[in-house]
Amino acid sequence: MxxxxxxxxxxxxxxxxxxxxxARDDFKEGILLDANENAYGPSLTDLSQYESTLELNRxxxxxxxxxxxxxxxxxxxxxxxxxxxxxxxxxxxxxxxxxxxxxxxxxxxxxxxxxxxxxxxxxxxxxxxxxxxxxxxxxxxxxxxxxxxxxxxxxxxxxxxxxxxxxxxxxxxxxxxxxxxxxxxxxxxxxxxxxxxxxxxxxxxxxxxxxxxxxxxxxxxxxxxxxxxxxxxxxxxxxxxxxxxxxxxxxxxxxxxxxxxxxxxxxxxxxxxxxxxxSPEGIKLMRQRVEILNSERSRLWESLQKFKNIGKLIGGLDANFLLIEVIDENGKPSSPLAKQFYEKLATTKGVVVRYRGGEPGCSGGLRITVGTKEENDALSERFQVVAKEL
Ligand SMILES: Cc1ncc(COP(=O)(O)O)c(C=O)c1O
Missing domain, CATH: 3.40.640.10 (Type I PLP-dependent aspartate aminotransferase-like (Major domain))
Incomplete structure (x- = not known):
């Protein structure tokens, strides 16, 4: 206990x-002159119909x-x-x-x-x-x-x-x-x-x-x-x-x-x-997207693990990212190499992942958020190009 x-x-x-x-804890309706709001409404010349329903002056x-x-x-x-x-x-x-x-x-x-x-x-x-x-x-x-x-x-x-x-x-x-x-x-x-x-x-x-x-x-x-x-x-x-x-x-x-x-x-x-x-529709859409992202997560990992510079999956498969291990030519996890991949990918290939090799238990670690199918394919391709350049 x-x-x-x-x-x-x-x-x-x-x-x-x-x-x-x-102010509104006491009275919610009536001529509301209790909260020093602006009764003429938002200073927006292009207030949409949707925005006007939100009473943004309140x-x-x-x-x-x-x-x-x-x-x-x-x-x-x-x-x-x-x-x-x-x-x-x-x-x-x-x-x-x-x-x-x-x-x-x-x-x-x-x-x-x-x-x-x-x-x-x-x-x-x-x-x-x-x-x-x-x-x-x-x-x-x-x-x-x-x-x-x-x-x-x-x-x-x-x-x-x-x-x-x-x-x-x-x-x-x-x-x-x-x-x-x-x-x-x-x-x-x-x-x-x-x-x-x-x-x-x-x-x-x-x-x-x-x-x-x-x-x-x-x-x-x-x-x-x-x-x-x-x-x-x-x-x-x-x-x-x-x-x-x-x-x-x-x-x-x-x-x-x-x-x-x-x-x-x-x-x-x-x-x-x-x-x-x-709403029920919103939750349904969330679930559908999560399913897609989770299957993309598996697909991305399948494609990445074939590359010579990639060792094991460091973490688990319960989030919308992969924590992968970058390894050197001796098959050892290498944080400096992971950092090089991270930097080259971002500065010369336009793909930004997160270097995590400095974290405890994450030697050689790169954290890659699962993106759309096209983004994941681009990452895989460009990772291979960087591997050749390094
Ligand atoms: C574990 C964890 N908690 C909280 C947050 C922050 O969430 P929010 O966007 O709601 O501030 C993040 C964002 O990356 C996260 O990874």
């Missing part, structure tokens, strides 16, 4: 925070309950875990952010006292956890993934957590970035049930829709009150430009996160587009 206690975990100033009361809805309901219905509909009726998630379990990057930062600000508390990450992992913790003056403790299957090491993590009560957060990326490998829930559960630690385990599921359907842990946040799940519409839904991230948390924590966020962080444009993408 975990010794989770939200009252002692959350920073006292955040726990007692009274959320900003918006502040957006700070609560976004309709959008949250759609997200909850979507995730409840694909849940594969056993949960009782009173553990089912509702819109009250959600806090929306300006991309999950905002959610990552908000969680740190909620539980970590600057200059005192710490957070734990499992490298190789997403870079924003470190950046956000540095900005917030929060020390980082690193417990690497195992470099065989890129799973967390729960026993080692628990040993460190049990000894250091100043660690307040554990960030786990599943599927991992840059690893592309999902982390087994049985391993995450071991950390969630650490009896000697009070903190939050955050599962960042930015890529979860590229893993088998039902992989998301988002429906488990009431069952495990110390579990937080982050998602984004930037990847599977193809909406990185609208900046929408979703935090799933137990209801009490979620109300604290909602009190902490800027009241109007989700714009009317973002809300409208996200809401449409979460």
């Amino acid at each position: 975990s010794s989770f206690n939200l009252d002692t975990l959350v920073r006292p100033n955040i726990l007692t925070l009274e959320p900003y009361r918006c 502040y957006p809805d700070p609560h976004q309950l309709e959008l949250k309901q759609k997200i909850v219905d979507f995730r409840n509909g694909e849940n594969k875990y056993e949960i009782s009726k009173n553990e089912q998630i509702t819109p009250e379990n959600l806090c929306l952010g300006v991309g999950s990057d905002e959610s990552i930062d908000a969680l740190i600000r909620t539980v970590c006292v600057p200059g005192k508390d710490k957070l734990l990450i499992a490298p190789p992992t997403y870079g924003m956890y470190s950046i956000s913790s540095t900005i917030n003056d929060v020390e980082i403790v690193k417990v690497p993934l195992d470099f065989e299957k890129f799973q967390i090491q729960p026993d080692l993590i628990n040993e460190i957590l049990s000894k250091d009560s100043s660690i307040k957060l554990v960030y786990i990326t599943t599927p991992g970035n840059p690893t592309g490998a999902s982390v087994d829930f049985s391993l995450i559960e071991k950390v969630l049930s650490n009896p000697n630690w009070n903190g939050l385990v955050v599962a960042d599921e930015a890529y979860v829709d590229f893993a088998p359907i039902g992989s998301s842990l988002s429906t488990l946040v009431e069952k495990y009150p110390n579990l937080v799940v982050l998602q984004t519409v930037s990847k599977s839904f193809g909406l990185a430009g609208i900046r929408l991230g979703i935090t799933f948390a137990n209801k009490r924590l979620s109300s604290i996160l909602n009190a902490l966020k800027a009241p109007y962080n989700i714009s009317s444009l973002t809300s409208d587009i996200a809401s449409r993408s979460l």
Whole structure:
């Protein structure tokens, strides 16, 4: 049993925070002269009919309950875990952010006292956890993934957590970035049930829709009150430009996160587009595209693995990218060579991939996002050309 206690975990100033009361919280209709908006409307000479329906001169809805309901219905509909009726998630379990990057930062600000508390990450992992913790003056403790299957090491993590009560957060990326490998829930559960630690385990599921359907842990946040799940519409839904991230948390924590966020962080444009993408038709299209991208991922790997400079697939196949190993003429992974490929591809061949050879356990690593069929073919061809030139 975990010794989770939200009252002692959350920073006292955040726990007692009274959320900003918006003008529209009191009255929604009538002649609205309460929020210092501009009654004549947007200064746009070419406002489209669609844009005019969004009432862009008005502040957006700070609560976004309709959008949250759609997200909850979507995730409840694909849940594969056993949960009782009173553990089912509702819109009250959600806090929306300006991309999950905002959610990552908000969680740190909620539980970590600057200059005192710490957070734990499992490298190789997403870079924003470190950046956000540095900005917030929060020390980082690193417990690497195992470099065989890129799973967390729960026993080692628990040993460190049990000894250091100043660690307040554990960030786990599943599927991992840059690893592309999902982390087994049985391993995450071991950390969630650490009896000697009070903190939050955050599962960042930015890529979860590229893993088998039902992989998301988002429906488990009431069952495990110390579990937080982050998602984004930037990847599977193809909406990185609208900046929408979703935090799933137990209801009490979620109300604290909602009190902490800027009241109007989700714009009317973002809300409208996200809401449409979460319609049955939008979800169907997302699934179709994910299927195409996943089959392109296999095809791309089949074509790349034939090349003499490519060794093994370093990571897993649960995200919309491949983490491949560049090898030298002796068959050894070579980060300098990977870097040369990366640079030549970008500067002379117009194809930009990501060098990841400097990350722990990723020697010789290049992370390649799966593109359209044509883009993937272009990458394969140009990779071969570069191999000849180097
Ligand atoms: C693991 C992970 N989390 C979060 C993000 C950021 O997502 P968003 O676009 O919602 O800020 C990314 C983006 O690459 C990511 O790889």
